[in-house]
Amino acid sequence: MLMNEEMPDDAGEGMMPLLAAAELQDHLMTVGNDLERLQRLLDDAGEALSTHFYSASGQIGRLLGDADALPPAAAAALRQVMDDVAGAITALQFQDMATQLIAHTSQRLRNCADQLARDTFGDDDEDGAAVIETAPLRPNPVTQDEMDAGSIELF
Numbered sequence: 001m002l003m004n005e006e007m008p009d010d011a012g013e014g015m016m017p018l019l020a021a022a023e024l025q026d027h028l029m030t031v032g033n034d035l036e037r038l039q040r041l042l043d044d045a046g047e048a049l050s051t052h053f054y055s056a057s058g059q060i061g062r063l064l065g066d067a068d069a070l071p072p073a074a075a076a077a078l079r080q081v082m083d084d085v086a087g088a089i090t091a092l093q094f095q096d097m098a099t100q101l102i103a104h105t106s107q108r109l110r111n112c113a114d115q116l117a118r119d120t121f122g123d124d125d126e127d128g129a130a131v132i133e134t135a136p137l138r139p140n141p142v143t144q145d146e147m148d149a150g151s152i153e154l155f
Helices: 016-065 072-091 095-121
Strands: none
Touching: 016 072, 016 095, 072 095
């Protein structure tokens, strides 16, 4: 096996030196790890936002149940706050779309890193045959690029 950037004179056109391939694979894996960390941050933020929005929505709903006892201006203000909270909850769809895109991109990066390793370093080593993560079949898991208010379901 050739080490570092040594290449035989009869090396094929377009072959990548081993050191460059190893560095590229490391970069791909680092980006994949960063995406996984971003995924965890988004999951935590989405969970916290959902909990707080649903709590606020419930409390406003209870206050609106007593709207007859409130001055009309206060009841109208509570209805507006409830509409604003509902609009903010709709924005939480972002977390679901971002999760799908991150998972899709991570899978593609892993597939590229695995193929690079197999093509550069060979299919077999002391641990056995190389396992390559399957690339996503669809080019993009999320076709929506904006969010509108309406009936939503959070995941």
